[in-house]
Amino acid sequence: MAEPSKSPVTFDISRRNMLLGVVLGGASAIAFARQPAIANPKIPEKRFEEWVPKNFGAWDEVSQSGVILPPPDALSDRLYDNLITRVYVAPDLPPVMLLLAYNNAQDGVLQVHRPEFCYPVGGFQLTPTRDIMIEASNRSVPANFFTATAPNRVEQVAYFTRLGSAYPRKWSEQRIAVMRANLAGEVPDGMMMRVSVLGTDPREAQGLLTGFARQFIENSNPKMQHLLLGPDTRG
Incomplete structure (x- = not known):
């Protein structure tokens, strides 16, 4: 007995499915090829700590406690590869x-928590944030x-x-900033310095803190300087 021939409708559906599969496969390949790449390796905790100066100028490290920390959450272990606190006198x-x-x-x-989020969680009331520059x-x-x-x-x-x-x-x-980097095929690293x-x-505190930050950066290990300042794009 002769096999029944495929109907034109069945053939068209099969061809459309095949073409759709080819298109989806190509799109997946392009998306994979354009997937943002992580360009910066993780830094071992001990090495990161070694890059933090214990003293510079008139400043000396005296403690690693007393600093308001980001609040713990489900992502806390993934938010920061490295988290350092220090007190200098x-x-x-x-x-x-x-x-x-x-x-x-x-x-x-995963993005670095901003201090405007951390402090209120600790019971602080904040003034409006204002722009400054650190030279x-x-x-x-x-x-x-x-x-x-806070009360005390x-x-x-x-x-x-x-x-x-x-x-x-x-x-x-x-x-x-993260979205722009991702669209350019990059996964940027993230660094926060808080003093x-x-x-x-x-007014007095701003002068003290910007001066401290300048001295800290300029006296840090060159690798720490690069983490703090990033690539120089001034041309």
């Missing part, structure tokens, strides 16, 4: 608290400054974040 100056947070891969899910190693780094107040503590805070070659001052700018001092005078 200098003659006739109030102690300065330092926090450094680094992650080698910032994507749409270091012939670079001008966009940074933020605010006052955090007033802290003046300055910080900056670097994502790849960008210095986002706001959460929205941070997300945009703070106890006291009620913002």
